[in-house]
Amino acid sequence: AVRGLLLDVSGVLYDSGGDGGVPIAGSVEAVRRIKASGLKLRFCTNETQATREKFVKKLQGMGFDISVAEVTAPAPAACRILKERSLRPHLLVHNDLVPEFAEIDKANPNCVVIGDAAENFTYANLNEAFRVLIGMEKPVLISLGRGRYYKETDGLKLDVGAYMKALEYACDVQAEVVGKPAKMFFESALAEMGVPPQQAIMIGDDIVNDVGGAQRCGMRALQVRTGKYRPCDENHPDVKPDAYVNNLAEAVDIILQQL
Amino acid sequence: AVRGLLLDVSGVLYDSGGDGGVPIAGSVEAVRRIKASGLKLRFCTNETQATREKFVKKLQGMGFDISVAEVTAPAPAACRILKERSLRPHLLVHNDLVPEFAEIDKANPNCVVIGDAAENFTYANLNEAFRVLIGMEKPVLISLGRGRYYKETDGLKLDVGAYMKALEYACDVQAEVVGKPAKMFFESALAEMGVPPQQAIMIGDDIVNDVGGAQRCGMRALQVRTGKYRPCDENHPDVKPDAYVNNLAEAVDIILQQL
Numbered sequence: 001a002v003r004g005l006l007l008d009v010s011g012v013l014y015d016s017g018g019d020g021g022v023p024i025a026g027s028v029e030a031v032r033r034i035k036a037s038g039l040k041l042r043f044c045t046n047e048t049q050a051t052r053e054k055f056v057k058k059l060q061g062m063g064f065d066i067s068v069a070e071v072t073a074p075a076p077a078a079c080r081i082l083k084e085r086s087l088r089p090h091l092l093v094h095n096d097l098v099p100e101f102a103e104i105d106k107a108n109p110n111c112v113v114i115g116d117a118a119e120n121f122t123y124a125n126l127n128e129a130f131r132v133l134i135g136m137e138k139p140v141l142i143s144l145g146r147g148r149y150y151k152e153t154d155g156l157k158l159d160v161g162a163y164m165k166a167l168e169y170a171c172d173v174q175a176e177v178v179g180k181p182a183k184m185f186f187e188s189a190l191a192e193m194g195v196p197p198q199q200a201i202m203i204g205d206d207i208v209n210d211v212g213g214a215q216r217c218g219m220r221a222l223q224v225r226t227g228k229y230r231p232c233d234e235n236h237p238d239v240k241p242d243a244y245v246n247n248l249a250e251a252v253d254i255i256l257q258q259l
Numbered sequence: 260a261v262r263g264l265l266l267d268v269s270g271v272l273y274d275s276g277g278d279g280g281v282p283i284a285g286s287v288e289a290v291r292r293i294k295a296s297g298l299k300l301r302f303c304t305n306e307t308q309a310t311r312e313k314f315v316k317k318l319q320g321m322g323f324d325i326s327v328a329e330v331t332a333p334a335p336a337a338c339r340i341l342k343e344r345s346l347r348p349h350l351l352v353h354n355d356l357v358p359e360f361a362e363i364d365k366a367n368p369n370c371v372v373i374g375d376a377a378e379n380f381t382y383a384n385l386n387e388a389f390r391v392l393i394g395m396e397k398p399v400l401i402s403l404g405r406g407r408y409y410k411e412t413d414g415l416k417l418d419v420g421a422y423m424k425a426l427e428y429a430c431d432v433q434a435e436v437v438g439k440p441a442k443m444f445f446e447s448a449l450a451e452m453g454v455p456p457q458q459a460i461m462i463g464d465d466i467v468n469d470v471g472g473a474q475r476c477g478m479r480a481l482q483v484r485t486g487k488y489r490p491c492d493e494n495h496p497d498v499k500p501d502a503y504v505n506n507l508a509e510a511v512d513i514i515l516q517q518l
Contacts, residue, residue, distance in 0.1 A: 123380045130408065130417050148429045149389065158389050162425035169424040170407045170417050 002255060004040035004195035006186070006214065007031075008204035009047060009055075010150060011227015012248050013064060017153025020058055024226050026249030028063040033252050035065060037259065040193040043071045044186070044202070046145035046179040046209065048115035048160065050096040052076070072189040074144035074179035075100035078113055081178065087140065089113040092129040092163075094120060111140035114167065114175075116147075116160045126163065133171045141167055145179035147209055151228045180206075181213025190217070201242075203251050205229045212239040222251050261514060263299035263454035265445070265473065266290075267463035268306060268314075269409060270486015271507050272323060276412025279317055283485050285508030287322040292511050294324060296518065299452040302330045303445070303461070305404035305438040305468065307374035307419065309355040311335070331448040333403035333438035334359035337372055340437065346399065348372040351388040351422075353379060370399035373426065373434075375406075375419040385422065392430045400426055404438035406468055410487045439465075440472025449476070460501075462510050464488045471498040481510050 007013065013031070014021045034041050043066060047055055052068045052075075059066050075097055082089060088105050091098065093115035101113075112129050133139040147159035164175045179185050190200055197218035204210020205227030214221040223229065223241040226248070234244065245251040266272065272290070273280045293300050302325060306314055311327045311334075318325050334356055341348060347364050350357065352374035360372075371388050392398040406418035423434045438444050449459055456477035463469020464486030473480040482488065482500040485507070493503065504510040 119382055121382045121385070123378055126380070126421075127414070127416050130421075131415055134408070134415060148431075149393070155386070156390055156393060157386050158425065158429050162385075162389075162429040165428040166417065166421040166425040170421040172407075 001199055002039065002201055002259065003199040004042070004190070004193045004201075005034055005255070006042050006044040006189055006193075006200060006202045006219070007248070008180075008202070008206065008210050008227075009043050009045040009059070011205035011229070012203060012224055013043075013059065014062055015151060015153055015227065021062065022153065023062045023064070024247055026247060030249045030252040031064055031066070033256065037256055039255075039259075040195050041070065042189050042193050044180065044189045045071065045073050046116075046147055046160075048074055048097050048144040048179075049094045049118060051099050054096060072185070072192060074185070075115070077185060077188065078142055078144060078178045079104055081142065081176075082111075082113075087111045087142075089142070090129060090132045091115075092120065092125055093117050093144070110136065111142060112167070113142045113144065114160060114164055115144035117163070118157070121158075121163055126166065130167060130170050133167060133173070139171045139173045141171070141173055141175040143175040143177050143179075145209070146175075146177045146181070147206065149228065156228070180204075180209040181216070183213070183217055186214055186217040186219070190219075201255065203245075203248060207233040207236050207239050207241070211241045215239070215242075224248055224251060260458055261298065261460055261518065262458040263301070263449070263452045263460075264293055264514070265301050265303040265448055265452075265459060265461045265478070266507070267439075267461070267465065267469045267486075268302050268304040268318070270464035270488070271462060271483055272302075272318065273321055274410060274412055274486065280321065281412060282321045282323070283506055285506060289508045289511040290324055292515065296515055298514075298518075299454050300329065301448050301452050303439065303448045304330065304332050305375075305406055305419075307333055307356050307403040307438075308353040308377060310358050313355060331444070331451060333444070334374070336444060336447065337401055337403060337437045338363060340401065340435075341370075341372075346370040346401075348401070349388060349391040350374075351376050351379065351384055352403070353377055369395065370401060371426070372401045372403065373419060373423055374403035376422070377416070380417075380422055385425070389426060389429050392426060392432070398430045398432045400430070400432055400434040402434040402436050402438075404468070405434075405436045405440070406465065408487065415487070439463075439468040440475070442472075442476055445473055445476040445478070449478075460514065462504075462507060466492040466495050466498050466500070470500045474498070474501075483507055483510060 461473030
């Protein structure tokens with residue numbers, strides 16, 4: 001029995017881009033149908049280019065029925081960790097994400113938090129984050145996701161995971177990943193829905209971070225053939241989705257038929 | 260018996276910087292003493308921010324007795340590989356290195372060559388190199404070195420290895436490394452001197468790329484406490500130099516005494 005759905009957002013609901021993005025055909029209606037069905041729903045995103053408020057406003061502008069309270073995102077999860085462990089971050093993140101860390105003490109940093117900083121991934125900023133890390137006796141690097149790349153309307157872009165690897169290698173440390181595919185991140189999304197993993201389905205375009213991560217938590221997971229999906233994903237050596245679907249609309253068709 | 264010396268350059272002969280760099284005390288005289296001793300000498304560098312001509316001119320300007328023919332550097336080694344395998348590179352390198360690839364066909368690229376591009380490591384350029392790689396059926400990434408970081412007069416900088424790791428991770432490939440610590444690179448420097456590894460000593464500031472790399476070729480290797488040297492290098496889990504010396508001058512004192 002299915003009682004709840006976790007939806008990835010970029011590449012499933014819409015294709016992002018400098019212009020703000022374009023909804024994927026059928027996705028606005030698909031979200032509406034999920035809500036009408038009585039299934040629990042949670043948007044589970046690694047989006048770190050904007051505060052949840054801005055992100056939700058952008059999606060609402062495209063016609064999606066979504067609210068801030070329905071979104072599980074890495075920055076708030078990172079803030080909980082920073083507070084618990086008295087960590088003061090040096091931030092290498094997108095300008096628009098900075099407000100999420102407004103209440104966090106950032107003086108005299110004792111860790112680095114890296115997100116998808118996009119245009120902020122400059123040579124100077126990467127060197128600066130590196131110097132903060134290498135200056136610590138035991139470097140602490142917290143990464144908001146570990147995605148390899150994503151698709152925008154003007155092409156594929158390197159994601160935070162690539163830059164995380166650069167800093168990991170330079171400082172000989174292993175980053176702590178907040179966001180998909182971290183188990184704790186999926187578990188908090190499930191807890192917020194109040195649905196056990198066996199009764200939840202993840203729908204995403206990322207074979208490793210969405211599908212693999214959700215399955216390791218005991219969920220089923222579908223991969224959509226939109227967003228960053230590439231045909232060679234279907235030969236992935238480690239991860240096999242429970243099913244492939246052409247897009248979110250088709251996934252919702254199948255799931256609602258089986259209720 | 261010692262018959263030849265391989266010297267790393269940056270961090271051993273001089274500290275590099277935006278201003279061109281500053282000789283390390285005693286190093287100019289130390290190079291002169293090596294040459295006067297009759298020992299064979301080769302400068303073995305992973306420098307990829309300039310052509311060998313420019314690099315040598317800079318060192319001569321600081322007072323070093325050095326010529327282009329005495330330098331083993333990654334770019335010429337990479338050119339040999341590109342020609343042998345009919346590879347046409349997309350270059351992500353420093354502007355000043357581009358002339359080394361003047362005779363190489365770069366149209367319709369079927370590989371990416373990455374060097375220490377410094378200011379050319381922009382978000383846009385990294386995305387472009389990534390797109391070239393991910394668009395290949397079997398991505399070929401050639402990296403001019405795999406250094407983690409180096410020291411300039413204004414601080415530590417991420418080296419090519421960090422950016423190599425970012426692209427490796429994003430494209431799920433393993434780079435082919437040209438330059439230290441690749442065995443073939445040390446072997447070509449030894450061949451150019453005409454000295455077997457048992458009779459050669461490497462002197463460098465990089466515990467992994469200089470010391471570890473040379474030792475794996477059967478050479479002895481000294482680590483200088485200049486350049487990127489850090490005290491924690493002396494607790495390295497895998498690599499133990501044959502000796503530590505405070506600087507090149509002290510290394511030459513010890514070696515010449517034992518001749």
